[in-house]
Amino acid sequence: MPFVSRTTALLGAFTLCLMLAGGTFAAMSDQQLVDTRVAAMKQNGQILRGAKRLKGDEAVKAANTILKNFQSFPGLFREGSITPDSRATPKIWENWADFTKRMKAEEASAKAMLDAAKAGKTDAYEAAIDKLKSRCSSCHLTYGR
Numbered sequence: 001m002p003f004v005s006r007t008t009a010l011l012g013a014f015t016l017c018l019m020l021a022g023g024t025f026a027a028m029s030d031q032q033l034v035d036t037r038v039a040a041m042k043q044n045g046q047i048l049r050g051a052k053r054l055k056g057d058e059a060v061k062a063a064n065t066i067l068k069n070f071q072s073f074p075g076l077f078r079e080g081s082i083t084p085d086s087r088a089t090p091k092i093w094e095n096w097a098d099f100t101k102r103m104k105a106e107e108a109s110a111k112a113m114l115d116a117a118k119a120g121k122t123d124a125y126e127a128a129i130d131k132l133k134s135r136c137s138s139c140h141l142t143y144g145r
Contacts, residue, residue, distance in 0.1 A: 025075040034086045037076040040069040051129050059125060063114035066132070070107040074100055087144045102139050109135060
């Protein structure tokens with residue numbers, strides 16, 4: 001599995017524990033939201049960079065992580081949760097319908113990646129990775145700084 005930093009792993013574990021405990025992101029500070037979404041996006045990027053080399057259980061695990069991250073993203077973008085180190089812009093909340101539509105499309109691509117990994121369909125798995133990379137870039141160009 002591609003290298004994941006200790007900070008990324010810890011923030012990911014914190015987020016997952018919060019979600020599994022039935023918690024919400026409402027109790028998190030803006031800084032915690034930013035830190036968690038940045039860690040999840042970095043984790044996705046690290047995984048996607050090496051995902052085409054993964055096979056079998058490693059590919060399934062990678063796709064599942066990406067899917068869970070995309071499922072959490074809407075909750076990590078509470079309105080106005082921008083800090084000085086955040087790359088998010090107010091355009092996210094000004095165009096919330098488009099932003100969440102993009103997140104759902106990313107989630108669907110991550111689900112396709114997971115399904116292809118489970119089925120051992122290399123071509124479909126790699127196509128889903130390419131689609132995710134393209135959609136991530138497009139969203140960051142539209143809503144990031």
